[in-house]
Amino acid sequence: MPTVVPSPEWGIEAAEELKATLASHLDAADEVVLAVSEARRVHTASLQVLLAFVRDRAGVGRVTRIDPCAPPLREAAVSLGVASELGLTPTPLK
Numbered sequence: 001m002p003t004v005v006p007s008p009e010w011g012i013e014a015a016e017e018l019k020a021t022l023a024s025h026l027d028a029a030d031e032v033v034l035a036v037s038e039a040r041r042v043h044t045a046s047l048q049v050l051l052a053f054v055r056d057r058a059g060v061g062r063v064t065r066i067d068p069c070a071p072p073l074r075e076a077a078v079s080l081g082v083a084s085e086l087g088l089t090p091t092p093l094k
Contacts, residue, residue, distance in 0.1 A: 008040055010072070011041040036070050041072075054085065
């Protein structure tokens with residue numbers, strides 16, 4: 001099972017680098033785990049790249065999991081309504 005550790009930069013300027021990082025794992029037959037322990041400035045463009053990667057893999061029956069997931073990434077996914085498609089749940093309220 002490949003584990004991918006993307007850069008902690010998730011701004012719009014990092015979307016192309018994220019796409020290149022994920023592209024090499026698009027056809028992996030095993031589950032791909034994205035270890036996103038840090039994420040700063042999560043912009044919609046980078047989140048769209050991630051969502052496209054997860055959807056494309058799911059479309060051919062391949063599993064992608066985000067574990068761990070940095071709070072900024074989770075919050076952006078929840079805010080944009082794509083958390084469930086990414087396999088993420090909102091952070092519980094305390």
